Amino acid sequence: MVFKNLRSIREDHDIKQKDIAKLLHVSQNTYSQYETGTIALTAEVLLKLAEYYNCSVDYLLDRTDNPSL
Numbered sequence: 001m002v003f004k005n006l007r008s009i010r011e012d013h014d015i016k017q018k019d020i021a022k023l024l025h026v027s028q029n030t031y032s033q034y035e036t037g038t039i040a041l042t043a044e045v046l047l048k049l050a051e052y053y054n055c056s057v058d059y060l061l062d063r064t065d066n067p068s069l
Contacts, residue, residue, distance in 0.1 A: 001037035
C-alpha cells in the first residue's frame with residue numbers, strides 16, 4: 001500500500017527522503033520502502049513522524065485527508 005500523505009507531507013516541507021531517514025535512524029532505502037508500503041511502518045516510526053510533522057497518525061496512514069491533530 002502506497003502512503004500518498006506520507007510522501008506528500010514530506011515533499012510539502014521540502015525534505016528529502018535521506019533527511020527523514022536520518023531522523024528515524026534508518027537507511028534512505030528503508031524509508032523509501034515505508035512510503036511505498038513495501039515494508040510495514042512500525043508504531044514507533046509512525047509516532048516519530050506524526051510528532052515531527054505535527055499531524056495525526058491517521059493522516060500519515062491515509063485514513064483522513066485532514067492533517068490536524
